[in-house]
Amino acid sequence: MTTSHFVLIGLITAALALRAMVAFYYRDKQRVLRLLRLVPRLADRKEHYYRPLDGWFAPLPFIWTWLDIVAAVLLASLYSSPLAWLMVVLWSGGRLRMSRLNAGN
Numbered sequence: 029m030t031t032s033h034f035v036l037i038g039l040i041t042a043a044l045a046l047r048a049m050v051a052f053y054y055r056d057k058q059r060v061l062r063l064l065r066l067v068p069r070l071a072d073r074k075e076h077y078y079r080p081l082d083g084w085f086a087p088l089p090f091i092w093t094w095l096d097i098v099a100a101v102l103l104a105s106l107y108s109s110p111l112a113w114l115m116v117v118l119w120s121g122g123r124l125r126m127s128r129l130n131a132g133n
Contacts, residue, residue, distance in 0.1 A: 032106055039099040043092040050088055053081065093123050 061067045063077050097120045104112040 032102060036099055036102050036106070039095050039102065043095040043099065046088045046092040046095070050085055053079075053085055096120075096123055 058067065059075055060077075062069045063075055069075075100116045100120055104116045
């Protein structure tokens with residue numbers, strides 16, 4: 029394996045680790061349903077919509093999106109074929125569009 033392969037594995041691992049951190053932090057979906065009054069609230073507990081680390085976790089989807097795009101470009105450069113680059117263009121365009129939709133713009 030070359031250095032490019034190790035960098036590619038590192039990029040993919042970092043993106044997956046960021047996704048796992050966000051999924052673990054926001055794993056309590058019942059809390060949001062209670063706050064939106066879609067399920068009954070707990071009587072003795074005051075809950076807030078925002079959590080303490082939301083400010084730190086907010087940019088992570090944008091970071092892992094760019095890590096995915098860099099990994100795709102690196103992968104296409106390893107297998108330099110026009111079809112691989114076409115797939116990178118289509119896939120990364122979709123990733124950027126999804127990150128823009130998630131940002132609310």
